[in-house]
Amino acid sequence: MSEFAEIPTGGRPTAAWPRATTAVAGVIGFPVRHSLSPLLHNTAYAAMGLDWSYTAFEVPPASLAQAVAGAAALGLRGLSVTMPHKDGAARLATRRSVQVRRLGAANTLTFDQGAIVAESYDGEGLLDDLRDGGFDPAGRRCGVIGAGGAARAAVLALAEAGAHEIVVVNRTVTAAWRAAALAPTVVRVGRPDDLRRADLVIQATPAAMAGGGAPRDTAIVGQSDQTGRTGPVPSTAPAGEGGEPEVSAVVSGVDPSWFGAGQLVVDLVYDPPLSPFLAEARRQGATVRNGLGMLVYQAARQIRLWTGAQPPLSAMWAAVADLPPAASEGATGPWTWKSTGQR
Ligand code: NAP
Numbered sequence: 001m002s003e004f005a006e007i008p009t010g011g012r013p014t015a016a017w018p019r020a021t022t023a024v025a026g027v028i029g030f031p032v033r034h035s036l037s038p039l040l041h042n043t044a045y046a047a048m049g050l051d052w053s054y055t056a057f058e059v060p061p062a063s064l065a066q067a068v069a070g071a072a073a074l075g076l077r078g079l080s081v082t083m084p085h086k087d088g089a090a091r092l093a094t095r096r097s098v099q100v101r102r103l104g105a106a107n108t109l110t111f112d113q114g115a116i117v118a119e120s121y122d123g124e125g126l127l128d129d130l131r132d133g134g135f136d137p138a139g140r141r142c143g144v145i146g147a148g149g150a151a152r153a154a155v156l157a158l159a160e161a162g163a164h165e166i167v168v169v170n171r172t173v174t175a176a177w178r179a180a181a182l183a184p185t186v187v188r189v190g191r192p193d194d195l196r197r198a199d200l201v202i203q204a205t206p207a208a209m210a211g212g213g214a215p216r217d218t219a220i221v222g223q224s225d226q227t228g229r230t231g232p233v234p235s236t237a238p239a240g241e242g243g244e245p246e247v248s249a250v251v252s253g254v255d256p257s258w259f260g261a262g263q264l265v266v267d268l269v270y271d272p273p274l275s276p277f278l279a280e281a282r283r284q285g286a287t288v289r290n291g292l293g294m295l296v297y298q299a300a301r302q303i304r305l306w307t308g309a310q311p312p313l314s315a316m317w318a319a320v321a322d323l324p325p326a327a328s329e330g331a332t333g334p335w336t337w338k339s340t341g342q343r
Pocket of ligand 1: 083122146147148149150151170171172175204205206207209251252268269270291292294295296298
């Protein structure tokens with residue numbers, strides 16, 4: 001008996017697949033093991049009957065240029081790009097969309113006859129999900145907590161969608177100014193308090209992620225006002241019963257208990273599906289939404305771009321529907337904006 005006879009197949013769908021002709025795409029990030037993108041993309045390609053395969057590549061920051069050049073040389077169709085490679089991907093591209101040029105960041109690379117084409121679908125994915133639930137940002141007061149890549153994509157998308165006003169509140173005020181510069185006529189740097197009257201609040205920091213946001217050992221800005229006045233804002237509460245720090249519901253000085261009926265609160269984090277920030281806002285009567293819809297829609301846009309065909313949204317939603325616990329009800333999946341309620 002051959003020494004190879006007992007080697008398991010490793011759960012490959014069939015021995016004959018992928019084939020030499022299978023189109024390959026993937027996601028690059030560091031880390032990337034947590035990514036839901038392979039599940040979303042492979043579900044879509046199977047439902048579409050396409051001979052496409054999508055996988056995750058963990059690429060350390062120092063290897064980004066080699067990885068992108070290698071992907072192009074190997075004939076990959078495209079790459080989704082996640083943290084921390086979005087800025088680097090934009091720099092490495094040979095063609096950039098208007099959004100990528102304005103944001104200086106890309107979440108999609110397409111390899112097209114020697115060109116590396118960069119797009120940014122984070123903002124449009126967010127708008128798709130908002131509109132799906134019936135919320136149109138046009139004419140609305142919006143607040144964005146955070147000023148990193150995701151926050152800036154949200155700010156630009158909301159401004160382009162006709163928001164009346166966008167207030168950016170961030171721990172570090174200089175980063176907030178950079179975000180506000182994306183659309184100075186409608187965006188301003190504000191104080192946490194300013195978000196009390198917003199119709200829509202986007203929480204765009206990792207502070208609510210399982211395990212809490214990355215702790216900082218440098219001085220942090222609590223009141224992100226025009227003067228740059230600083231004050232500490234804890235990202236995590238003191239240790240809970242299990243000895244682990246509990247993730248605070250307050251992010252960058254914004255207390256979600258301020259919100260209520262008639263307001264929509266979105267946390268771009270989807271793990272946990274109902275962050276302490278969203279849970280508190282929901283307790284107060286606000287409509288809440290996590291970031292899974294944004295992820296699903298930006299993946300759908302990538303699939304449409306790369307294959308030229310309509311993505312199977314219901315199959316994609318079904319693939320991720322089982323992941324969140326029941327506690328996230330309303331924050332994930334089909335939803336309706338509840339615009340009624342006194343403020
Ligand atoms: P990023 O570029 O690293 O920016 C992080 C931002 O969060 C910065 O403004 C930072 O403030 C702030 N921040 C970090 N830790 C904080 C804390 N403990 N307290 C208060 N503020 C804190 O990250 P990103 O790419 O924008 O991503 C932000 C979040 O959005 C992540 O959780 C990411 O997973 C999520 N995201 C979701 C989707 C989706 O499809 N749903 C897409 C993209 C991103 P400073 O400026 O002071 O450092």
